[in-house]
Amino acid sequence: MRIIIERSNLLKTLGHVHRVVERRNTIPILSNVLVKTEDGALRLKATDLDLEITETVAANGEQEGATTVPAHLLYDIVRKLADGSEVKLATNAEGSQMTVTSGRSNFRLQCLPESDFPDITAGTFSHSFKIAASALARLVERTQFAISTEETRYYLNGIFLHTIESEGKLRLRAVATDGHRLARAEMEAPAGSEGMPGIIIPRKTVGELQKLLDDGGDDILVELSDSKIRFTIGPVVMTSKLIDGTFPDYQRVIPQGNDKALTLDRQSFSAAVDRVSTISSERGRAVKLAVTAGQLTLTVNSPDSGTATEELAVGYESDDIEIGFNARYLLDITGQLSGDEAVFMLADPGSPTLIKDGGDDGTLYVLMPMRV
Incomplete structure (x- = not known):
């Protein structure tokens, strides 16, 4: 593969994607970001097996291909390159190394094959709806601080998102509690959310969602099933597993x-x-x-x-x-x-x-x- 891209575009995209990657990994491939060129664009993907973020960015693709390189290392390199510069990414014939070139700077990174990279996006989504970015941000911000960090009560380690009939209207409601405090926020349910299952969005996913929503955007596509949720925010697609548990009957408290x-x-x-x-x-x-x-x-x-x-x-x-x-x-x-x-x-x-x-x-x- 060989591609040339603006440093600012690459840095912004890597900024969204690399955060998912844990600093310490027992599985080497999970320390890497998937770098793929196709149709003249660059696609980056990272995962920790529970959460996956993919983003596509415009670039000057000279030769299509794919590989994986250490995510945090690539981010640090691009972050330190000169503002306004162009970055060239190229792999050798064997695909074992990637060269990162910008001006007089040249880096060679060790690669792992694309075939080793896991994919958690398989499966179908039973419900999908669009929601304004500002409305979703409000639901998350008003409730996320009350998420429990106690791992033994894992079913409280996220935001409970569900629909409920209230005063003759269907409402989309977000709830979080740690047993000491409870936060509840709601809005009019968007079209398509009728009959959706009650789901628990994990704390890490909520944190990444907040950061992506901070970058702005218009309508966001939300797709979900009993076990997964996917957010499409402009060029960013974030897919996450859901917490497999039953949220307590919060109405009683x-x-x-x-x-x-x-x-x-x-x-x-x-x-x-x-x-x-x-x-x-x-x-x-x-x-x-x-x-x-x-x-x-x-x-x-x-x-x-x-x-x-x-x-x-x-x-x-x-x-x-x-x-x-x-x-x-x-x-x-x-x-x-x-x-x-x-x-x-x-x-x-x-x-x-x-x-x-x-x-x-x-x-x-x-x-x-x-x-x-």
Whole structure:
């Protein structure tokens, strides 16, 4: 194979693809990226056997062919080449080496044959629909922070995506929880999503999807089955296996009877939580919220460092209540809210609290209290 390509185009494409490749691999071929020239274009593909990303980019193809080279090494080489330069990729007759040439720079990389490279895209997809990139990004961003990292509860290690009938309309809903907090975001279900299976998108896939969505785009094609999902975002195609497990009945943990409404300014509250939690060096230290009519007092006590308090004016007309929360979780949730106001629906110091976004009716959060 022999092809010439703009360095910026190659770097952008490699940037999308090489992230999938794990730094440490017991299987050598999984450290490589598949480089293929066909129809005057360059196609790159990388996989970790659970997730696969393919991207096609325009190039000046002089001779068709395919090989695989170390992904992170090729990315680092291209990243260090001069801006605006052209890069020539060429393999020797045996296909055992690839030469990367740009200006006076010349690199020879060891190759592994294309035939050894695995393919996880086999199989059919039962459902497909198009969704605006901004809408999908919103669903992911509003929920991803609550994904569990506890490997023993593997079925919580992703976002649960499903459709649900709500107020006579079909809604597409994303849910994530780690047992301490729950995040739920929804939108009107796109055409074609009717009857789709409830699926759990793995944490790594969610992270890569976020990065690809950050690059912008218009409508995204989503194809899925019981075991796989595929996103087509412009020239990028990302295919992922799904988590094979049953997501718990999250509806049971969303409180229905919380009648104490606390309305507060989101930014002021977030800044206050951040300030008072400075007193504690321990991660996960509780911050106590003492709520009275029109006033909220935040308190953090640290046996090592001392005490911090701050008062805020709030909207509250119910009985006085004191309740504790993990400061980090409060900051995570308030960081996702889009409105100026946040509404905390409280019950008692031992029951979960419901948090609503004043600027987005489609999202809600549940937070378990802590003892203080």
